[in-house]
Every structure is written in C-alpha cells, then in structure tokens.
Amino acid sequence: MRGFIRIVLWWVCVFSLLAVPCYGGGVVTVSWSPQELRQGEALYVEIKTEMEVSSAEADLDGTPIFLYKRDGGGLAGIAGVDMAASPGLRPLRVLVKDLEGKPFEKVFQVKVHKGKFGVQRLTLPKEMVELKGEILRRVLEENRKVKEIFVTLRHEKLWHNSFIKPVDGPITGTFGLRRILNDRPRSPHSGVDIAAPSGSQVGSCNDGVVVFAQELYLCGKTIIIDHGFGLYSMYMHLAEMRVKEGEEVRVGDVIGLVGATGRVTGPHLHWGVRLMGARIDPFSLLRLFPQGD
Numbered sequence: 208m209r210g211f212i213r214i215v216l217w218w219v220c221v222f223s224l225l226a227v228p229c230y231g232g233g234v235v236t237v238s239w240s241p242q243e244l245r246q247g248e249a250l251y252v253e254i255k256t257e258m259e260v261s262s263a264e265a266d267l268d269g270t271p272i273f274l275y276k277r278d279g280g281g282l283a284g285i286a287g288v289d290m291a292a293s294p295g296l297r298p299l300r301v302l303v304k305d306l307e308g309k310p311f312e313k314v315f316q317v318k319v320h321k322g323k324f325g326v327q328r329l330t331l332p333k334e335m336v337e338l339k340g341e342i343l344r345r346v347l348e349e350n351r352k353v354k355e356i357f358v359t360l361r362h363e364k365l366w367h368n369s370f371i372k373p374v375d376g377p378i379t380g381t382f383g384l385r386r387i388l389n390d391r392p393r394s395p396h397s398g399v400d401i402a403a404p405s406g407s408q409v410g411s412c413n414d415g416v417v418v419f420a421q422e423l424y425l426c427g428k429t430i431i432i433d434h435g436f437g438l439y440s441m442y443m444h445l446a447e448m449r450v451k452e453g454e455e456v457r458v459g460d461v462i463g464l465v466g467a468t469g470r471v472t473g474p475h476l477h478w479g480v481r482l483m484g485a486r487i488d489p490f491s492l493l494r495l496f497p498q499g500d
C-alpha cells in the first residue's frame with residue numbers, strides 16, 4: 208500500500224535586520240535578544256505567526272514567560288536568568304495553538320554565558336558583620352516578608368518598554384559583585400549601587416504599583432514596585448519615602464529621596480530587580496529596550 212503520509216519539516220534560520228536569531232519555518236518564528244545572554248540578565252522573546260492564534264505559551268527552563276501582544280504584531284515576553292544560574296544551554300519552549308486548537312510546539316536552546324562579576328574584599332569590625340539574637344531574628348523575618356512579595360504574580364502587564372535609571376550618579380557597587388567580608392564569602396550583590404547626594408530624587412524605573420514601603424534593618428527605608436508579569440523593582444537606603452503601599456506610579460514619578468538608612472557606609476541608592484524570582488541586573492532591562500519603543 209502506497210498510502211503514507213509525507214511530512215516535510217523545514218526550519219530556516221533567518222536573521223532579521225536587528226541581527227537577532229530567528230527560527231521557525233513559515234508557521235511560527237521565534238527570535239530573542241541579546242544573543243549573548245549572561246547570568247543575571249533579562250531576555251526578550253518575540254513570537255511571530257502566520258496564522259490566527261487561539262493561545263500561546265512560553266517558558267525558559269520551566270519558568271513561565273508572560274506573553275503580550277506587540278503593537279507591531281506578534282507576541283513578546285521577557286524572561287530573567289538568575290545571577291546564580293549555572294552557565295550553559297537553557298531550553299526555551301514555545302507552544303502556539305491555531306484557531307482549531309492545533310498545536311505548534313518547538314524547543315530552542317538559549318546559551319547562558321558566565322556573568323562578568325567582580326570580587327570585593329572587605330574587613331569590617333566583627334559587630335558590624337555578625338548579626339545575633341533579636342536583630343538576627345528581625346532580619347530573618349524581614350527577609351521572609353520580602354521574599355513573599357516576589358512569589359506573588361500579577362497577571363497584568365503594567366510596565367512598558369521605557370525603563371529608566373532611577374537617579375543620576377556613578378555606579379559604586381556593580382551587580383553580581385562577590386563580597387568577601389572578613390575572609391568569609393557573603394551573598395553576591397543582587398542590585399546596583401548608584402552614588403548620589405543625600406536628598407536626590409529617586410524616580411520609579413517604570414509604571415507599577417507600590418507593594419512595599421517600610422523600613423528594614425539592613426536595607427533601610429525600602430520601596431518595592433510591582434510592574435506586573437512577575438517583574439519587581441526595589442529601591443533601598445532611602446532618606447525619605449514619598450509613596451505609600453497600594454499607590455500607582457508612572458515611570459519617573461518621585462518615590463523617595465536618596466539617603467543612607469539601614470546598614471550602609473554612605474548615601475547611595477541600591478536598585479534591584481526581580482523577574483519571576485530571578486535576580487537580574489536592572490541595567491539589562493534598559494539594554495533590552497534602548498529606544499524605549
């Protein structure tokens with residue numbers, strides 16, 4: 208019997224004008240940037256289809272990527288690679304269904320390169336480094352409270368492609384810096400420190416809702432903003448907080464003033480970002496959307 212089904216699968220690699228890798232073959236095309244993704248960076252994923260889509264989903268190494276409709280057509284989403292995620296290949300899975308529910312699934316491999324993190328050795332008085340008793344209990348409780356925020360997911364995208372640096376000033380503490388205090392390795396620096404005079408205005412890096420505005424023992428006056436789709440930004444060591452929990456903010460709105468509250472040696476802003484729980488370099492978001500298109 209000659210009855211057999213002939214399936215032809217063709218996958219073409221097309222490089223767009225933006226020189227991002229594109230894969231697919233007529234039906235579904237997936238592209239992402241940056242091509243050279245490092246530990247602690249954000250990834251932008253774009254999905255284009257030739258047919259009407261009834262549903263679409265994507266994940267990076269099992270962590271869901273919230274997808275949204277792009278103005279220019281197609282779908283997009285952002286994913287984050289935690290600063291401590293081991294380098295190597297990560298599966299990027301995309302599943303698209305047409306109007307009849309027919310699935311088109313493809314898994315791509317995204318290479319994660321080693322981050323370029325520095326090392327900082329510090330010697331400080333023992334009592335400044337070691338936490339004990341009531342203070343240790345307070346810090347652990349505060350850490351637990353903050354961690355709870357990052358697992359709460361808002362299924363709505365409040366951010367848009369115009370991330371801004373919250374305050375002007377030089378970077379005095381780089382992202383991912385491995386800190387060795389009194390010869391003992393401590394947790395790496397999960398944000399960036401921007402030096403600015405006390406009282407400088409701090410702006411929200413994007414639109415969102417203030418979900419935390421409290422004083423913490425180590426981090427001082429701290430504001431956390433939920434930008435939706437699993438993206439949070441935080442601002443620490445503020446002299447003053449100018450917003451309250453539950454308040455909506457727009458990109459650039461003044462949320463507080465630079466200070467030196469908490470355990471710090473001088474005034475600066477610690478700016479951190481979490482994306483689906485991953486600790487990522489805030490500047491990697493600015494690099495994803497350089498023109499804020």
Ligand SMILES: [Zn+2]
Pocket residue numbers: 380396398399400476477478
């Ligand atoms: Zn810091």
